[in-house]
Amino acid sequence: MDSVSESQRTLYPYVTGSSVVAIKYKDGILMAADMGGSYGSTLRYKSVERLKPIGKHSLLGASGEISDFQEIMRYLDELILYDNMWDDGNSLGPKEVHNYLTRVMYNRRNKFNPLWNSLVLGGVKKGQKYLGTVNMIGINFEDNHVATGLGNHLARPILRDEWNENLTFEEGVRLLEKCMRVLLYRDRSAVNKIQISKITEEGATVFPPFSLKTYWEFSAFKNPTVGAEGSW
Template structure:
């Protein structure tokens, strides 16, 4: 066999003749990924008076294995918006490259960077819908936060089908089942966004992340937090949940490597 990397697994040309890859050409239908492999879980966001706060943990799971523990799933776009990704990590990286190319093009344009969070959400939702229409979806559910053209706090969602919706607080993944009820209790519909302070929003996000850490098997206690205000975007990475209760297991006789 030829042991050069570019020819691994192929017969040696000097013995068996030139390798002919023509049989690999096919006119059959394209086959796309039907399920994501490495995935991130919930993203949570809340509007408050003067801005939006968003958080996501740093775990990327390979199936049920907590494989990568330092994956940042919040992406800053210029000084106008932040995009939070859940779902397939490779598709997240693809969309991140799209955002980088748009950001470069905008910064080199004669008008400067004019895209706000609402424009960005519209673009990404169209990308997701186009890929879905090609039966090759991007396996992501995203939250876009920032400000719209009227300088009002903006928070909206888009999923792999291109479906979009907005609300004062949103979550993806298991957060849609576990975190949103907490946020609805803390911030009921009759409580206007103007009454919610930045501290209230951040505290609520940390409480939701703590519940997800206990209840979602694909979550992690290390997370990233972004706060978007008129002053700009503040991102805090590698934050850790405080006052955890899992430490009690270490005192249980017979737990882990302890000798009974």
């Protein structure tokens, strides 16, 4: 019998991260994600970082399979290194990186071996803010606020009601905290350990993780403003 091994494909993800939520604000881009990593239906890991700076101008957030996200980071590290080797005084902006990711995701989908991630890519270059998303089959778009996973169903309605282009940093953080709190209440894969990052013309900052305050009393659900944090 022929002993040639058959091609193997990932049929379902193993360790996954939940939603990423991102918005444009007055000075740049804000992004938030929790740090949970679910092994199937078991919340196995609670310190998984899913927000990463890319080059000088971009910030990446990922939902889905953690090992595939690590593979994407390897691709991006090679891309940024190759770009820096030109030493021509120019560097890839967020739009170029987003376009690259859409080609990677669509290419892998056409090979029937997709990377099981939904990605959010934001950044600022030459004063222009950019925010886009792409999923595992290459569907992509640009918007003023984006979300992946259940955030696309639960956080986007909040953002449509409350987002505006002149949000300050503090207002933007409070809005993201509100979205992440709703996701924590409704998404069994979410944890209350949150990471928030920003990127402006000066570069990216990933803030230390913190525990999101939760309010389970009935009065907290009657008054949606209860629990707004102003520590930023």
